[in-house]
Amino acid sequence: MRFHHLDLNLLVALDVLLEEQNITRAAERLHMTQSATSGVLGRLRTFFEDELLVQVGRKMQPTPYALELAKPVREVLLTIRSSITAKPVFDPASSKRHFRLITSDYLISVLFAQVIQRIHQEAPHITFEMLSPGDNSAELLMRGEIDLMIVPERYIIEGHPAQLLFEEEHVCVVWRDNALVGDSLTLEQYMQMGHISVGFGRNRHLSIEDWFMSQYGFNRRLEVITNDFNTLPQLLVGTQRVATMHRRLAELYAQYLPLRMLPPPVQIPVMREYMLWHRSMDGDPMHRWLRERISAFIQRLDRPAEAAEPAAAMA
Structure with a gap:
C-alpha cells in the first residue's frame, strides 16, 4: 500500500530501525538481509529528505527529525494493528490471544495467579506473558509492546487510559x-x-x-x-x-x-494500584474483556466473605 508515494511497509522498517539504531539487529527483526535493510534505509532517507540515522563511532544515532518522526510512526502502526487488522469477531472461548503484562511478583501472588485460573475457564486458549517492572516499563507501554501495566498511582502515564484496581495498606x-x-x-x-x-x-x-x-x-x-x-x-x-x-x-x-x-x-x-494500557487498545473487544475480568475479580476479593460470590463464579 502506498500513501503519498510512500510504501507503508517502510514505516514498519523505520519503526524498527529507530528503535534498534543498528542495521544488523533491525535486519534480524525484519527478517531481511543487512544489505536489503540498508536499501530500505536509503529509500526512507530519499522520501523524508533526511539522513534519519547517522553513524557515530560504532553506533547509529537518530537525527532530530527522526526523533520527531518516531512517535507518530509508532502511533500509526498501533492504529493499524488495533483498528484495521484486528478481527471483528469477539469470542473469548475460541480466542488465541497472547497478552503481555507488566506487573510485580506481589501482584502475581495475590491477584494474577487466581485471575489466570478464572480466565482459563472462559477462555482456555488465551496465553499470558508476565514481565517484571523495570526502568523501561513506561516506554514499552507507550510503544504498544505490552497490553497492560499494573502499577502504583505515581507511575500513571499521561495520555493513556488508567483504571483504579484497588487500594493497599x-x-x-x-x-x-x-x-x-x-x-x-x-x-x-x-x-x-x-x-x-x-x-x-x-x-x-x-x-x-x-x-x-x-x-x-x-x-x-x-x-x-x-x-x-x-x-x-x-x-x-x-x-x-x-x-x-x-x-x-x-x-x-x-x-x-x-x-x-x-x-x-x-x-x-494507602497505595493505589492502577491498571494502565495504550490508548490504541481502548476499544479492542478482547482487551476490554480482559480488563473487565481483572476488575471484577478484584471487586469480588474485596467484598466481605459473607457477601462474596461462590469461588467458582466470576462476575
Missing part, C-alpha cells in the same frame, strides 16, 4: 519468635531495627524508601535488599529484622511461615 512483619518486638512497634524501635527492602531496576528504586526520606528526612537501616516481594517474608524467618510489606502479601505468607504482622509505627499512605 502496608504492615510491618517480623519473625514470630523475634523476642525484641512485642505487640507493637515504636518509631524509635523501627528505625533502630535492621530492615529488609525491595529494590527494582538499575537505579534500585526502593519500595517505600522515598516516602520515608521525604517524610522524616532519614533512611531506614537497610541490611538486606532483595529484588522481589516474595522473598521479603522468607528472609525474615530466624532474624531480628523487620520488613514493611503489602498487607495482602503479608497475610498470604503468614499462613505458611512463622511470622507476625504489626501496625506500622507511623501512618503510611
